[in-house]
Amino acid sequence: MKQNILNKNNRTCFSFLGMIFMALLITACSSDDDAAGGEITVNSVYLQDVDSNVPDREVNFARLGQLLRLEGSRFTGVRRAFINGFETSFNPVYVSDNSMLIRVSSDTPTIEAEEDVRNTIRLVKDNSETTIDFEIRSSAPTITEISNTLPSSGEEITVYGTGLIEVSSVVFPGDVxxxxGITYDEEDGEFFTVTVPEGVSxxxxxxxxxTTNGNAYxxxxxxxxxxxxxxxDGMGELGEFGTTIRQGQLESEPIGMGNVxxxxxxPLRNDTIPAFAAGRNxxxxxxxxxxxxxxxxxxxxxxANTPLEEVAFQFDIYVPExxxxxxxxxxxxxxxxxxGEWSGGVYNYVPWIVDGEVEPFETEGWRTVSIPFTDFYLFNDGEDYTFEDLLQYRESATYKNFGIFFExxxxxxxDVTGRSSDDMEFPSSETSVQVYTDNWRIVSLETPTVTDFPEE
Incomplete structure (x- = not known):
């Protein structure tokens, strides 16, 4: 009899414990369901930028490619996200009930987005969704090339880059x-033209x-x-040793259109040479x-401690045919x-090969060529060279003459691409091409940083 009572009491105890466990489980599931199904609230948006002095900054706009942290409540259970109507992937590992991380895809439409979804972020759960107003801008503008970096005042130059939309002002060195008179590429923002003023430093x-898309240097x-x-014309000294073109063989008759x-x-081929023979260096x-x-x-x-990738040789070139x-x-x-070398302290400039394809090269006027010194074969192995390494290389040389061959x-x-798989051969042939150069110079490639926000 006593044994039966004990068994009965045990059964009652286990049943009671089971009921408590089930109640806790139901409560937990109910809480999770409430979190996953409740309406999302976004209180603020932060820009995550580890390169900034303010790596976690509250913002009211973001650019393509930037990482955002949304802060609020009930983010748990977000299944899909849309920025400017573009479905944007995110890692659920970085989603908690109070925040989530999401990166603005570079494929996100900006001004071309549909008007009803432009400048919005939409978050979708199984049973609810939330949309907030948030400005999305294109990537910050960049400048990658200038058609002529040593023009005369009054001449027009073309500036190439990205995001150069509605250019309103150009400030030249000397705060000019x-x-x-600024014209720009309205469709893609890839270039603009401007006339060089007087008084440039x-x-x-x-x-x-x-620009309307931001500012750039x-x-x-x-x-x-x-x-x-x-x-x-008096700056620098033309050599005599090993030089096939003397001072008296230079030309001065104005040539070129636009940039004269x-x-x-x-002239690399003077009047005494009708054509360059094939197979000759x-x-x-x-x-x-x-x-x-x-x-x-x-x-x-x-x-001297400047990274060598930030220093370049520039020259102006004119090729009329x-x-x-x-x-x-x-x-x-x-x-x-x-x-004939494709190694050492030289660089071979072959402008008629572009992205591995033959593309005829000619210029209407004088154009500037910029060659970073890390493109020279001696320094293109990926090591961290500085300008000091280049200076020491020249200073240790027996013959310090800087020069250009036509080969x-x-x-x-x-040889051009550095890829062994590119086995196409380019046999030489006689050529009468005329190539003119001028204004050999050393320049800095350092680009000042533009930020959308103060570095506080």
């Missing part, structure tokens, strides 16, 4: 501002551009006259005297090469 620097390479190595020649300039060569001192001339505005199929310029850091020898596409 232009607000009129001879020290040079960056262009500063204001160019690299600090505009009008850098103090960077000139050789302009054939400035004083003397160098250094068929024309021009050097500086080698007396120039790069350290004393350039380190006052390009410190299509150039393709044969010939290239070899640019030499020192006078220690015999021609007309055979080469492979892999």
């Amino acid at each position: 501002e232009v607000t009129e 001879e020290d040079g620097g960056s262009l500063y551009v204001e 160019s690299p600090a390479y505009f009008n850098v006259e103090r960077g000139i190595i050789l302009d054939f 020649s400035q004083g003397n300039y160098l 250094r068929v024309a060569e021009v050097f500086t005297s080698g007396n120039e001192n790069w350290r004393s001339q350039f380190t006052p505005f390009i410190p 299509p150039w393709e199929g044969s010939g290239y310029l070899k640019i030499l850091l020192i006078n220690n090469f015999n021609g 007309n020898s055979d080469f492979n596409l892999s």
Whole structure:
């Protein structure tokens, strides 16, 4: 009898405990369901930017590619998210009841989004959804190239980049501002044109551009006259040793449309040479005297510890007739090469090969070419070089002449691209192409940073 009572009491106890467990489980599931099914509240939006002095900043707009943290309540259970109507993926690991992380996709439409979803973020759960108003802007504008970085005042230049929408102001070095006569690419924002004003600083620097999409700086390479190595008009010294074109063979008759020649300039094929023969290297060569001192001339505005990727050789080029199929310029850091090299302290400029394809190259007027020194084969192995490494390389050389060859020898596409799989051959042929150069110079590629927010 006593045993039966004990068994009965045990059964009653276990039953009671089971009821408590079930009640707790039901309560927990009910709480989860309430959280997952309740209406989302978004109280604020924060920009997550680890590169900023304010890595977690409350904002009222964001740009493509930026990471956002939404703060509020009942985010648990969000299944889908839409920004400007574009379904945007997110990692549920970074979703809690009070916040979630989401990155604005680079594919998100901005001004082209449908009006009823433009500048909105929509979050969807199984049984509810919430939409908030939040401005989405295109990526910040950038400047990637300027058609001529040493033009004369009154000449027009074209500035290339991204996001250059409705350009309203261009500020030139020396704080010279232009607000009129600016034309821009209304469809894609990939370029604008502007006339160079009087009074631009001879020290040079960056262009500063204001657009409806934000502001941008160019690299600090505009009008850098103090960077000139050789302009054939008295700045720098034309060499005699190893040079096939002497001072008396320079030309000065004005040539080019838009951006016109400035004083003397160098024809790489002079009147005494009707054509360059095939299979020949250094068929024309021009050097500086080698007396120039790069350290004393350039380190006052390009410190020796500057990353080498932020320093470039620039020159102006004019090619009035299509150039393709044969010939290239070899640019030499020192006078220690015999021609034909695709390694060492040289860079081979082949402008008629673009993205691995032949594309005839010609210019209406004088155009600026910028070649970062990390493109030179000696420095293109991915190591962290500085301007000091380049200075020491030149200072240790026996012949410090800086120069350019015109070469007309055979080469492979892999020589240009650096990819061994590009096995297309380019056999040389006789060519009468005329290539003019001027204003050899060293410039900084450093680009000042523009931020949408104060760095507090």
